[in-house]
Amino acid sequence: MQSPLAYSSDGSEHVMNIRVDDVIRITIEKNTDIEAESYNPGISEADILVNKGEFDPSLNLGLDETYDRQKTSLEIDSTTQGQINYNLSLSGKAVTGTSYELKWQNYRYNGNSPFLNLYSYYSSGLSLTLTQPLLKGFGIDMQLTSLNAAKNTVQAKKYAFDSAVVAKVSEAVKDYWNLVTARKGIEAAAVALTLAQKTSDEVNARIAAGMTAPVDIYAAEAETAVREEALLAAENNARNAENTLKAIMNVRLFGTRLELLSSPPEPTTPPTLDSIIEQAHKLRQDYQKALIDKKNKELFARYYKNQMLPDLSAIASYGQTGLDGQYHSTIDELASGKYYSWKIGLVLNIPIFNWKNRGNYTKADLELKQTGAAIREIEKNITVEAAEAYNNLNYAIKKIKASGKSLLAAEKTLAAEDGKFRAGLSTLNDLLKFQRDYAAAIYDEAKSRADYAKSLVELNRIQGLLP
Structure with a gap:
């Protein structure tokens, strides 16, 4: 043109x-007014990313070493113990509201305590913990409100x-x-x-x-x-x-x-x-x-009405462990499932007055x-x-x-x-x-x-x- x-x-x-x-x-x-207004949709699109971040999984890595030398009243002058920890975990929240944590914990121990059968050994544990809200925050719609x-x-x-x-x-x-x-x-x-x-x-x-x-x-x-x-x-x-x-x-x-x-x-x-x-x-x-x-407004009215409910959550966890003088044997023992632990239960939290949530719902x-x-x-x-x-x-x-x-x-x-x-x-x-x-x-x-x-x-x- x-x-x-x-x-x-x-x-x-x-x-x-x-x-x-x-x-x-x-x-x-x-026109400068139109130019200024044109940025607002993009700013709001950034808020989508912010709210998606609520469901971002988090990968956590940990590596540390500790050492302890203490005087004792035993036949030996002192006891020493050292430990190297190297852990990995993945945690986050699903759109169903389910919080999860998958944890892999490892450590190597060295010590001279006379009460130990093994003065040097490896320990490894793999566990999964789940927490699911059953009343307050229950449902995908509630979790995806924002x-x-x-x-x-x-x-x-x-x-x-x-x-x-x-x-x-x-x-x-x-x-x-x-x-x-x-x-x-x-x-x-x-x-x-x-x-x-x-x-x-x-x-x-x-x-x-x-x-x-x-x-x-x-x-x-x-x-x-x-x-x-x-x-x-x-x-x-x-x-x-x-x-x-x-x-x-x-x-x-x-x-x-x-x-x-x-x-x-x-x-x-x-x-x-x-x-x-x-x-x-x-x-x-x-x-x-x-x-x-x-x-x-309808979304937030439903959300804050739900927030007035008691906080009832189901908790479940399961883990397997292994311990041996050799690390590969520790892993084999963990994989065998011979040593394990589990937990299941309910946690109920009832606010006495619930002023905050009642106020939010009234406002919404x-x-x-x-x-x-x-x-x-x-x-x-x-x-x-x-x-x-x-x-x-x-x-x-x-x-x-x-x-x-x-x-x-x-x-x-x-x-x-x-x-x-x-x-x-x-x-x-x-x-x-x-x-x-x-x-x-x-x-x-x-x-x-x-x-x-x-x-x-x-x-x-x-x-x-x-x-």
Whole structure:
């Protein structure tokens, strides 16, 4: 696609040929508010990793050596003992809530105690311990609450980003049509000034011919001055409108002129109000985000309700050991299963007041109800905004027809009045009045078309659509 940026003939100023599609693209690419909002989904995706980390297995390695020499009351002066430990364990929590630890413990012992049968030996043990919650924290849904909420939040942030894009782009396109209107204001003011100057020249000619009193020139010149001021005001208004559009597109304010290439669309039959509301419920990003927020509130309400239950856990462990003077024999003995241990049982923990969990559940339940009310408010706003936009669009269509007729009438009336003035059948004040009416009609007709274009933008925004 060819860049809309071009140099003017003298190279002193950039001329940016720009259409509505360019405004949409450049705003999405360069608007700083949109850029800032674009990072939020990625930030939320990082929270998914954080919550996945709750189920990360942990590998633990240990290696240490101890030595002890003590004086005794036995026949030997002292006893010595040394031990080298090298252990390996894998622990973590499954999505079912089951905590596990698989532990392999090894050590080598050396000592001279007279009570030992072996002064040097190896010991090895392999054990597995499992703990499963049966009430509080029971079930995959409870364990995955934070992770599922984080995944939902990512989608909610994407909706928030899309909503920000739609809002900012809609604002930019409206600014485009505001600039179109402002430039038309310059054109209308220039037409009015040209007519006043022409009339002033005619009055001077009539004064010279003795056809009118010299005092008439003051009225003509005063009107010319007023219209010169009006043109300056229109040009200033257009510069401000241009800077507003540049700012939202993040285009440099000075040294660049925007050349507008798009014209307001021709009016077409608008969709029905019911279809607009239906589309808004399907696509409107803030509404979809609110539904996701409600889903997350439901997740945490269920979670905190579960957290009020007593903490009852089943515990089970099993292990096998081996001991011998040679390490390989120790491993063989461990593998034989001759020496083993096991444990099974229940652990119950009942909080006396449980204020923390009761408070968390009360808060989560109220937030859920609050979110439901917020959703109903959005639904109401969608209906109100859709009805207003629908009415404005229909009004804009009628306004285009009415302003077109007014412009044609003003043009014909001015032509007739100008003829009467030349024939001496009309006053200067009447002519100047009809000139003002004609210039105002030019502006009103252009503004009504731009207002129609902005009404379409607003109608799309309400439905969650780009212009």
